[in-house]
Amino acid sequence: MPDDLKGVAARGRDKKAEAGQDVDLNQYSRQGGDWAYDEQYQGFDAAERSHLLKAGIELTDEEHAATFFQADRAVMHCKVSQPGVEVLPITEALARYEWLTDYYWRLVAPDSDKYTAQTALDLDNGYFIRALPGAKIAYPVETCLYIRTEGLAQHVHNIVIAEPESELNVITGCTTHPGVKAGLHLGISEFYVKAGARVNFTMVHNWGSDIHVRPRSAILVEEKGTFISNYILLKPVKSVQMDPLVRLTGTGAVTTLQSIVVAHPDTELDLGSRVYLEAPQTRAEVIARSVTTGGKSISRGHLVGKFPDVKAHLECQGLILSETGIIHAIPELSGEVAGVEMSHEAAVGKIAQEEIEYLMARGLDEDEAASTIVRGFLSIKIEGLPLALEEEIERTIREARKGL
Amino acid sequence: MLQIEDLWVTIEDKEVLKGINLKIQTGETHILFGKNGSGKSTLLMTLMGFARYKVVQGRILFKGTDITQMPTYERARLGLGLAFQRPPTIRGVKTLDLLQVCSGKGRPAAEALAFDYDFENFLEREINYGFSGGEIKKSELLQLLAQDPALVLLDEPESGVDLENLQMVGEIIRRLLQKERRRADRDKSGLIITHTGFILNYLNADKGHVMCDGQIACHGIPREILEHIKEQGYEECVRCLTISKE
């Protein structure tokens, strides 16, 4: 990395993030396992495989346009199976392509906070994905960021580029080894959706109960580009704080950001979505649904209309399923010019008795009725999810209802 | 089939039903009239056992069993079915899922019903979300067809339905109440709330009642009652009730 970037990053070294509890970086080890490259995915036993599957990671190259697997600091697998898409470890891509510096740290500033600074100064790896101009990649690119060693801090930087008129589906599973309790994940992600391109990004977080997670993402969408993001977090985690920024800079650029999250007891979530509508006819829809079974969930959303003739809607909904959980919805709209059309709706509460009774009148008992409603609440339409993951989502929701 | 004895009901401490007595025999269809806010929906909601409706006195017998304290889903399983006046929206749950919940073993299949009544386009939609008034009514009735209850409770099934669909609503209700069978062969009963009485053009009802301020003011032949209300309004009923009290 160029020295000037390091210099900038160094300035942010001690800067606390604006939100989320502060994490002491010195508490974590930087010694990951020395995992060897694994062409055939042979180094995973049954328990580990089924655990990975819960984050949507299938450990197969079949029916994937490409796969990328990073355990701790090491890339264990990286393979492209279909034409039109390029996938490399980011360190390799940076060495190979000089032009990549035009994309590296261009949307996220290295001195944003201590987490970006730390990642800039001491990078492990990450993925570089590029859909070539006009390429319609049917199968998803599947990537996994995996913490396999207790107490590790993982520093990741990802770049996704969808060249003009390309189509790309990415499914990312972020998870920890079943035996790992504590850890820290820092992940920078920069997305470039160029003219007429379409990116569908699904991220599943399935961390351990004592893991802190600080993703830092930004997305640039150019003329008539589409960026769709789905975020799913259903399992216990210590804390996740992120506030990705989508900038719609080209005429007619569109984004849809959906998230479904569950805050378990002792979990602290602070999740936001910011969209800047900076060009004519840009559109944004943000749908955030959170459930608490005892944890705290802050759900932020901020739409900024910087151009007339833009449309955006923000929906924050929270369902409280326990006596102690907290959901804090903070929807914000800023119109910086006349002629913007932006709206939001926020609702936080427990399951409506009226809905439960409606289903009971059709023969479901109270528990069945409540789980049906929670399931509906957390259902978002996501195309191309592996069946196993869909089943896992179902199961998680059923479990979440128990013990309430 | 249904016997209501001296039923007193409060909603959030407000007395709404004040001593209802009503008996519906197997195979009979009864019509319930009454002005807005008189307590008609409250009666049906109470029959289904919803928590907000507190029975403070009296009891409800269904097929000889006292169901006054029974949870809603057990009443549904026992054979009570209600088409709501204003059902809630349930986000994220498909209408098809709900229809499948309704159609248990040996009952009409959800898809077949949707096909019969031109409702297929709604199966993938979220329950009642964005449905028009008429679509909601149709959805409610199809749920009941799938549920196939012994006692059919309909809360204004025709309100908001256009003339063309009215025909279909009429047909569905006839089917629910086995109107094609001879009276003696019917094993379903119905209690239908209506303001317009349109429904009387599609089926013969056995008895009519007028609800008035939480009490049933008069009983009679449905068509005659309807004519009466059309001519004299509900004021007459109020007067009538006052007289009968004295």
Ligand SMILES: Nc1ncnc2c1ncn2[C@@H]1O[C@H](COP(=O)(O)OP(=O)(O)OP(=O)(O)O)[C@@H](O)[C@H]1O
């Ligand atoms: N939660 C509540 N709190 C107070 N009063 C209530 C509540 N729910 C219903 N009521 C009152 O109970 C009375 C009976 O209402 P109900 O819905 O049974 O009337 P209805 O006869 O069905 O009227 P409509 O013909 O308009 O449907 C009304 O005065 C209504 O305002």
Ligand SMILES: [Mg+2]
């Ligand atoms: Mg009513």
